[in-house]
Amino acid sequence: MGREPLNDSMKRIAGLNSLFQEIEEKAGKLEEEKRRLSHIEKIFQGSGAAIIVIDRKGRIKFFSRGAESLTGYKLDEIKNKDASLLFPDLLQNSEEFVKENGNWSLIRLSGKYDLRTVRAFPSKIDDNMFLLLMPVDGGIEGKEIGELIENAPFGIYIIRNKLIKYANTKMLEILGCDKEEVIGKPFTSFVHPEDARSLERLKGENLTYHREIRFISKKGIRYAEITVTPIKYMGESAMLGSFIDTTERKLAEEALYLNEKKYRQVVENAVEGIYRITLDGEFLEVNDSFLNMFGYESFEELVEETEDAWQLYIQQKAVKKFIQSIKKGKKVRNYEMEGMRKDGRVIVTTQSAVLTNENGNGVIEGIIQDITARKKAEEEAEFYNSLLRHDLGNKNQIIMGYLELLSNNDLSEKQRTFLEKALQAVRTGNELIEKIRYLHQASEETGIRTVSLEKVAKKVVEGYVMEAEKKGIEIKYENSKKLKVRAGMLVEEVIANLLENSIKHSNATKIKIYPVEEDRFAGICIEDNGVGVPEDMKEEIFKKKVKGKRSSGSGLGLYLVKKIVEKYGGKVEVADSEGGGAKFIVYFEKR
Numbered sequence: 233m234g235r236e237p238l239n240d241s242m243k244r245i246a247g248l249n250s251l252f253q254e255i256e257e258k259a260g261k262l263e264e265e266k267r268r269l270s271h272i273e274k275i276f277q278g279s280g281a282a283i284i285v286i287d288r289k290g291r292i293k294f295f296s297r298g299a300e301s302l303t304g305y306k307l308d309e310i311k312n313k314d315a316s317l318l319f320p321d322l323l324q325n326s327e328e329f330v331k332e333n334g335n336w337s338l339i340r341l342s343g344k345y346d347l348r349t350v351r352a353f354p355s356k357i358d359d360n361m362f363l364l365l366m367p368v369d370g371g372i373e374g375k376e377i378g379e380l381i382e383n384a385p386f387g388i389y390i391i392r393n394k395l396i397k398y399a400n401t402k403m404l405e406i407l408g409c410d411k412e413e414v415i416g417k418p419f420t421s422f423v424h425p426e427d428a429r430s431l432e433r434l435k436g437e438n439l440t441y442h443r444e445i446r447f448i449s450k451k452g453i454r455y456a457e458i459t460v461t462p463i464k465y466m467g468e469s470a471m472l473g474s475f476i477d478t479t480e481r482k483l484a485e486e487a488l489y490l491n492e493k494k495y496r497q498v499v500e501n502a503v504e505g506i507y508r509i510t511l512d513g514e515f516l517e518v519n520d521s522f523l524n525m526f527g528y529e530s531f532e533e534l535v536e537e538t539e540d541a542w543q544l545y546i547q548q549k550a551v552k553k554f555i556q557s558i559k560k561g562k563k564v565r566n567y568e569m570e571g572m573r574k575d576g577r578v579i580v581t582t583q584s585a586v587l588t589n590e591n592g593n594g595v596i597e598g599i600i601q602d603i604t605a606r607k608k609a610e611e612e613a614e615f616y617n618s619l620l621r622h623d624l625g626n627k628n629q630i631i632m633g634y635l636e637l638l639s640n641n642d643l644s645e646k647q648r649t650f651l652e653k654a655l656q657a658v659r660t661g662n663e664l665i666e667k668i669r670y671l672h673q674a675s676e677e678t679g680i681r682t683v684s685l686e687k688v689a690k691k692v693v694e695g696y697v698m699e700a701e702k703k704g705i706e707i708k709y710e711n712s713k714k715l716k717v718r719a720g721m722l723v724e725e726v727i728a729n730l731l732e733n734s735i736k737h738s739n740a741t742k743i744k745i746y747p748v749e750e751d752r753f754a755g756i757c758i759e760d761n762g763v764g765v766p767e768d769m770k771e772e773i774f775k776k777k778v779k780g781k782r783s784s785g786s787g788l789g790l791y792l793v794k795k796i797v798e799k800y801g802g803k804v805e806v807a808d809s810e811g812g813g814a815k816f817i818v819y820f821e822k823r
Contacts, residue, residue: 282350282365290315293360302350302365362474387456387475390465391419397465406477408450422447444478454479505600510593511555513540525581525602527574537574546570546578554583558596562587568603580607632658680800682823683719685747686711689756692727693745700735700743707731710746715754717820719800726796729789730758730816738762740813748817753802755819761811770806793818 282302285294292315295307303310303318310317350365381388387403389396399407399414407414407422420428424446431445440461447456460473505522509515515535526544528534538544542551550569558564563586571579585598635655643651693709700707717723734743740762748757765773774794797804802820809815 284315284318284363284365286315286361286363288360292318299365387477389419389473389475390463390470391460391473392465392468392470394418394420397470403475406449406456406475407447422449424448424453455482502599505602506598507541507600508595508597509541510595511559511587513542515541516595522600525573525579525600526571527577544571546572558585558587559594564598578604580604680718680720682716683723683820685715685717685723685754685756685820686713688724689727689745689747692724692731695728696731696735703735705735705740706742708742708744710744713747713749713754715747715749716823717754717802718823719802719820720796722796723800723820726793726818727756727758729793730756730818733789734758734760734762734814734816738764738813742811748819749822750819752822753819754822755802755817757815757817759809759811759815760813761809762813764808764812765806765814773806774804 281296282298283294283296284292284299287293291312292310293312295305295310300306305318382400384400384402387406388398388400389403390398396414396417396419399411404411404414414422420431423431427445427447431443440459442457442459444455444457446453455478457476457478458473460471463470463472465472500519502519502521505525506519507515507522508517515531515538518531518534523530523534526534528537542548545551547570554564554567554569557567563584565584567583567585569581569583571581573579579602581600582603583598583600585596588595588597632655635651635658639648639651639655690709690711693707697707731743731745734740738760740760743758743760745756745758748755774790776788776791794804797818797820800820802818804816804818806814806816
């Protein structure tokens with residue numbers, strides 16, 4: 233049995249893969265935050281400022297040249313090391329850093345370990361702690377620090393008595409305001425009322441915090457991460473803060489959540505079994521339909537009672553071929569394997585899957601269907617097709633032989649009329665059996681090859697010349713182009729059906745056959761000067777069992793033509809001919 237072409241199952245997995253891709257694209261937007269941090273690092277690497285970035289686990293992720301000069305450590309010596317190596321008085325968790333302010337003890341490496349006091353200005357960027365260090369006993373000039381803050385790629389501001397006293401260029405850009413519109417205004421006037429009330433409840437001049445808020449800009453309501461830490465500004469207590477617009481990330485997170493929820497609903501409600509397994513057969517995820525298909529109550533039971541996913545299948549050679557195929561081509565379509573249910577019943581499955589990469593490991597994501605009932609129906613249909621094509625066909629040939637022998641006897645006119653009707657009935661039956669045989673061949677045929685239309689058309693015409701002459705029809709074959717197309721072995725049957733249809737039913741005196749071209753298609757036109765095709769039948773003529781009122785045929789000829797041509801990726805058309813009859817044009821893709 234041939235496997236059917238890409239079906240609804242594959243469409244569903246394509247839809248799921250599309251959904252996976254959409255989620256990955258949304259998640260990609262979150263990567264922008266990491267790239268932004270990398271951008272910040274590049275800006276500060278060339279400055280003389282001592283900048284250190286520490287992740288949430290207290291590991292040093294970035295170390296500027298200024299930090300190397302201040303500490304004596306080189307980047308490759310300190311990167312990914314615990315921050316406690318530099319700051320002995322602080323906890324390793326970066327969350328503790330933001331709670332500290334003022335002078336810190338810094339361990340300096342200068343041939344030997346010693347301590348140095350520095351002034352730290354901590355700020356939060358995503359999940360990382362961004363530290364600007366200034367030696368208490370001198371070091372970086374104030375002008376350089378001022379330029380560094382003013383041109384920082386994130387918002388920096390100073391609040392004193394709840395009013396904004398300073399806002400750098402990026403802060404103004406995020407708010408979409410001019411300096412005059414910001415300086416001297418309450419910080420909370422730029423914050424969403426609900427979040428402003430939350431900030432108002434935070435008491436104490438020495439309070440340090442990191443929060444996500446909604447803020448009001450000239451672009452509307454947006455999201456930001458803010459960090460605030462106490463400082464001394466012009467001799468008075470104030471608050472130094474960082475301000476990062478996270479709107480795009482927030483929207484991406486929300487879209488990601490919605491897409492994941494959508495994906496989860498698709499998986500859980502799918503009629504087909506959906507699974508995710510490693511190449512080694514470890515189950516990562518299956519839906520309820522998969523469990524029901526194999527007779528398990530829960531995912532836990534499935535994992536507990538099977539060593540791996542491949543144990544569910546009977547023929548390990550088929551499993552091995554499946555794994556090899558998906559490794560080679562990254563996807564498999566409609567692959568059949570026999571499976572074993574928990575109760576021991578054998579089922580026939582078809583699987584369509586893709587190979588993805590997850591953390592460097594191969595993961596198979598697929599859809600599986602139980603086609604046991606369909607397989608049984610196909611086998612029964614094949615049996616009846618065989619019975620019809622062979623046994624019944626053979627018996628018809630025997631009947632035909634006896635009837636033809638009987639026609640050699642002396643028969644009355646009435647008897648001969650009955651005999652002719654019997655012969656015609658058998659011929660029609662044989663024609664029907666032949667059409668069914670070709671339909672079966674069309675469904676079974678796989679593979680496309682190069683076909684010479686010139687050779688096929690010439691062969692068909694030669695086979696029908698005598699039959700046409702008996703009916704007083706002249707066939708004119710024009711061979712002006714040597715066209716080659718992508719098709720299969722049944723092209724001859726297509727052209728033969730169209731020519732035979734014209735000879736039998738057109739009442740024509742002339743039939744013209746010639747090659748045609750249209751964009752990326754090439755084909756054959758069969759044109760006659762007969763009665764033509766009624767306008768109301770042109771849309772119906774290629775449907776199953778549709779035939780003319782006077783036709784004694786099966787109504788399968790033109791249906792067969794359309795089915796074969798479309799299988800090859802072509803098309804067939806009917807139109808009025810210039811001579812008043814009909815013309816049938818069959819197109820195939822050019823080779």
